Amino acid sequence: MVTEQEVEGLGQMLLDPQKPLQARFRALFTLRGLGGPAAISWISRAFSDDSALLKHELAYCLGQMQDSRAIPVLVDVLRDTRQEPMVRHEAGEALGAIGDPEVLEILKQYSTDPVIEVAETCQLAVRRLEWLQQHSGEPVAQGPYLSVDPAPSAEERDVGRLRVALLDEARPLFDRYRAMFALRDAGGEEAALALAEGLHCGSALFRHEIGYVLGQLQHEAAVPQLAAALARPAENPMVRHECAEALGAIARPACLAALRAHAADPERVVRESCEVALDMYEYETGSAFQYADGLERLRPPPS
Template sequence: MVTEQEVEAIGRTLVDPKQPLQTRFRALFTLRGLGGLGAISWISQAFSDDSALLKHELAYCLGQMQDARAIPVLVDVLRDTRQEPMVRHEAGEALGAIGNPEVLELLKEYSTDPVVEVAETCQLAVQRLEWLQQHRGEPVTGPYLSVDPAPPAEERDVGRLRAVLLDESQPLFERYRAMFALRDAGGQEAALALAEGLRCGSALFRHEVGYVLGQLQHEAAVPQLAAALARPAESPMVRHECAEALGAIARPACLAALRAHAADPERVVRESCEVALDMYEHENAAAFQYADGLEQLRRAAC
C-alpha cells in the first residue's frame, strides 16, 4: 500500500528542478504507475518547468493513465501557445488516449492549428475517438500495454503493412495503424520496415516511428536510429525520440551514439540522451523496474 506521504515525496522529487533529470523521470513514471488524483496533481504541477522534454513526458503519462480527471490540465496545455509544439502535440495525443468523447469538438478545433505537429496530432486523436465510438467493446491495447494514437491494422502481412507505412498518399491514420501493426508483428523484418519510416513523412510521423522502434527494441533498427539522431537538420522532436529508442534497445552499438550527442546544442536532444543513457544502464542492470521512485524512497527511509 502506498501512503499519501509517499506520493507527496515522489511528487516533490518530480517538481524539483535541482534533482537530476533522470531522477525526475523515474519519479514521473512511478507516479504514472501509482495513478490516482494525487499523482495527477503532482504531474500537472510540473508543466511550469522549462524542460520541453520533461513536459512532453508529463503529457504522455497523463494520457497513458487514462483518467478523465487529467483532462482540464491537458486542455490548458494544448491551448497554451507559449508551450513548445512537442508539448502541445503530446497534450493533444493524451486527450485522444484518455478516450473521453467530451473533448472531441476541442480536438476538431485544434485540427487546423497553425503548428503542423499539433494539427496532425489532433486530427489523429479525433479519428481515434471516432474509431472508439464505432468499435465499442473491442480491445485497443496490444502486447505492449500502451495506449496508442491509432489501433493496429487488421492486416498481418509485413510486406503489405510496409507498403502502407511508406505510402505518403495514404491517410495518416492508416499509416499509423500500419505502424502499430508492424510493431505488434515484431521481428527483424518489421523493425527494418519501420526504420525506413525514419526517412519519410512529417516530423510527427517520424517521431512516432522512433517511439515505436523503442518499444520494439530490435537491434536491427540501431543504425537508422543513430543516423537520424546524428542528422542536425532533422526535427529535434524526431532526434529526441530516436535517442530514447536507442536507450530502450540498450545494445552496445547504442552507447556510442548516445554519448556522441550527450552535449548536443539542441537541449531536448541533449536531455533525451541523458535520460536514454540512464535507461541503457537500467536495461543492462539487474534492477526490476525503471519506475523505481517508490523503491528508492522506501530504501532511503530504512
C-alpha cells in the same frame, strides 16, 4: 499501501529542478503507476518547468493513466501557444488516449493549428475517438504491448503489405499509423527494417512515432537508421529525441556510442534525451530502475 506523505515526497521530487532529470522521471513514472487525483495534481503542477522533455513526458503519462480528471490540465497545455510544439502535441495525443468524447470539439478546433505537429496530432486523436465510438461495445484486440496508442493496430498481418501502407504518403495518416502499430506487434527483423524506412518520410510527427515504436520493439536491426536520424542536426528535435530514447531501450554497444556522441548536443531536448537514454541503457544492461514503465515504451510481457 502508499501514504499521502510518500506521494507528496514523489511530487516534491518531480517538481524540484535541482534534482537530476533521471530522478525526476522516476518520481513521475511512480506517480503514474499509483494513479488517482493526488498523482494527477502533482504531475499537472510540473508543467511550469522549463524542460520540454519533462513536460512532454508529463503529458504522455497523464494520457496513459486514462483518467478523465486529467482533461482540464491537458486542454490548458494544448491551448497554450507558449508551450513547445512537442509538449502541445503530447497533450493532444494524451487527450485522445484518455478516450473521452467530450474533448472531440477541442481536438477538432486544434486540428488546423498552425503548428503542423499539433494539427496532425489532433487530427489523429479525433480519428481515434471516432474509431472508438464506431466500435463501442466491441472487444478491442490487445497486442503484446501495454501502451495506449494513438491508433489501433491494423488487422492486416502481412509484413510486406503493411510496409507498403506505412510508407504510402498518399494514404491518411491514421491508416499509416495503424500499419505502424501492426508492424510493431508483428515484431522481428523484417518488421523493424520496414519501420526504420519510415524515418525518411515527410511528416516529422510520423517520424517521431516511428522512433517511439522502434524503441518499444527493441530490435537491433534498426540501430543504424536510428543513430543516423539522431546525428542529423537538421532533423526535427522531437524526432531526434525519440531516436535517442529508442537507442537507450535497444541498448547495444552501437547505441551507447551514438548516445555518448550527442550527450552534449546543442539542442537541449536532444541532450536531455541522451542523458536519460544513457540511464535507460544502464538499466537494460543491468541497472535496478525499470524504465519499462516509462519513457513512452512498455515492453511486452515475457513469452
